Amino acid sequence: MPAGTRAGRPGGAGRPGGAAAQQAAAPGPGRSARKRQAIMDAAAGLFLRHGYQGTSMDEIAALAEVSKQTVYKNFPDKEGLFTEIVLGTLDQAGEPFREQIEQLRHTSDLPGDLRDLARQYLITVMQPRVLQLRRLVIGEAGRLPALAEAYYQRAPERTIAVLADCFSQLSGRGLLDAPDPLLAASHFAFLVLGQPLDRSLFCGPDRGFTRAELTALADAGTRVFLTAYAPG
Amino acid sequence: MPAGTRAGRPGGAGRPGGAAAQQAAAPGPGRSARKRQAIMDAAAGLFLRHGYQGTSMDEIAALAEVSKQTVYKNFPDKEGLFTEIVLGTLDQAGEPFREQIEQLRHTSDLPGDLRDLARQYLITVMQPRVLQLRRLVIGEAGRLPALAEAYYQRAPERTIAVLADCFSQLSGRGLLDAPDPLLAASHFAFLVLGQPLDRSLFCGPDRGFTRAELTALADAGTRVFLTAYAPG
Numbered sequence: 007m008p009a010g011t012r013a014g015r016p017g018g019a020g021r022p023g024g025a026a027a028q029q030a031a032a033p034g035p036g037r038s039a040r041k042r043q044a045i046m047d048a049a050a051g052l053f054l055r056h057g058y059q060g061t062s063m064d065e066i067a068a069l070a071e072v073s074k075q076t077v078y079k080n081f082p083d084k085e086g087l088f089t090e091i092v093l094g095t096l097d098q099a100g101e102p103f104r105e106q107i108e109q110l111r112h113t114s115d116l117p118g119d120l121r122d123l124a125r126q127y128l129i130t131v132m133q134p135r136v137l138q139l140r141r142l143v144i145g146e147a148g149r150l151p152a153l154a155e156a157y158y159q160r161a162p163e164r165t166i167a168v169l170a171d172c173f174s175q176l177s178g179r180g181l182l183d184a185p186d187p188l189l190a191a192s193h194f195a196f197l198v199l200g201q202p203l204d205r206s207l208f209c210g211p212d213r214g215f216t217r218a219e220l221t222a223l224a225d226a227g228t229r230v231f232l233t234a235y236a237p238g
Numbered sequence: 239m240p241a242g243t244r245a246g247r248p249g250g251a252g253r254p255g256g257a258a259a260q261q262a263a264a265p266g267p268g269r270s271a272r273k274r275q276a277i278m279d280a281a282a283g284l285f286l287r288h289g290y291q292g293t294s295m296d297e298i299a300a301l302a303e304v305s306k307q308t309v310y311k312n313f314p315d316k317e318g319l320f321t322e323i324v325l326g327t328l329d330q331a332g333e334p335f336r337e338q339i340e341q342l343r344h345t346s347d348l349p350g351d352l353r354d355l356a357r358q359y360l361i362t363v364m365q366p367r368v369l370q371l372r373r374l375v376i377g378e379a380g381r382l383p384a385l386a387e388a389y390y391q392r393a394p395e396r397t398i399a400v401l402a403d404c405f406s407q408l409s410g411r412g413l414l415d416a417p418d419p420l421l422a423a424s425h426f427a428f429l430v431l432g433q434p435l436d437r438s439l440f441c442g443p444d445r446g447f448t449r450a451e452l453t454a455l456a457d458a459g460t461r462v463f464l465t466a467y468a469p470g
Contacts, residue, residue: 059291144439145377158440192433193462200428207376208390230425234462
């Protein structure tokens with residue numbers, strides 16, 4: 007897993023200044039932001055390689071080349087640091103997809119646009135980094151229930167709610183017959199994601215699917231959904 | 239999680255004799271079998287409470303009240319012990335359900351019998367112990383890939399293959415139109431399981447679904463499947 011080199015850059019709470027400020031070698035806010043980012047990159051790599059339990063704040067400080075004090079100045083504890091990495095990655099990965107759902111409300115080609123949405127949905131969820139964090143969070147859910155619930159609300163549940171709202175509007179336009187839009191949204195989601203996601207949680211992103219296989223699965227799920235939820 | 243007191247009794251490789259022999263206090267095969275079972279019960283409880291990484295063979299020996307030597311006489315290492323617990327639980331949980339699929343081939347009431355099958359499928363997968371082990375295995379999949387793959391093959395993949403074979407036969411009888419039975423089986427599986435399983439992996443069995451909610455989800459998934467795969 008070449009995870010250590012691909013750490014994400016979750017939302018910038020407390021990250022001041024523009025690119026120039028952040029790149030300057032001088033001390034000041036840019037330097038703090040770089041240190042914070044180095045800590046998050048180091049932590050993400052270690053969590054993905056050794057698991058949450060198998061990673062210590064000492065190792066994170068060492069890999070980030072900062073003092074342990076600096077780590078704790080930026081993050082209250084290991085759970086807080088892990089939470090920020092996970093939720094930041096989710097927000098970043100899911101946002102473009104949720105925007106695409108918003109556009110589907112106004113579609114003039116439901117079969118084509120829903121199929122494109124399904125393809126994008128599957129690609130978004132199957133990103134190696136997103137999958138690996140999903141696995142880690144599920145594995146730690148018994149010990150970090152607040153994080154696991156936050157994950158569920160922030161990703162699957164939120165996306166299904168946005169989808170449901172869209173399907174409700176499409177039903178109003180007579181393009182779908184979905185009297186229970188939330189249920190319809192779940193059906194769509196798992197017709198598309200179900201099997202590849204389940205397999206990848208166990209067998210890993212490296213033993214994954216080709217882009218062509220994902221496309222075929224997304225298209226097939228969309229066809230079944232449209233047949234079942236076709237109006238009158 | 240009151241897991242420690244609910245350890246399962248996976249398949250009896252090397253477990254001799256009837257109940258009487260196993261209950262006798264005398265030394266001999268019954269005593270070995272009881273020790274082996276005590277080790278598995280202790281290990282299952284500890285794994286579920288503290289995770290795989292958070293559990294040592296020393297702790298397992300102490301809780302089972304046997305020597306560490308006895309643990310290693312029965313199991314090659316911690317991974318072997320965990321594997322036997324996980325796969326044994328899966329086999330035990332899934333077998334009655336796979337027998338029910340076999341019977342569906344001869345159905346004279348597909349909507350009713352498929353709906354009953356869907357309900358049983360969901361109940362089987364959502365058993366707290368099965369769910370908790372699924373979480374643990376997913377969480378350790380990066381470090382124990384052989385176990386995770388064995389899990390996938392032994393449970394989801396195997397069940398979907400048996401379902402596909404059944405759907406193929408039902409297509410032959412003109413009761414379904416499923417030209418790709420494996421795909422149809424995946425669609426059925428995740429129409430029924432998808433959302434409740436995903437939510438429970440994150441939010442846990444304690445924040446789960448009522449029996450009535452599971453029934454409603456199974457019935458709705460079955461309806462969508464039958465509409466989409468109805469013969470011409």
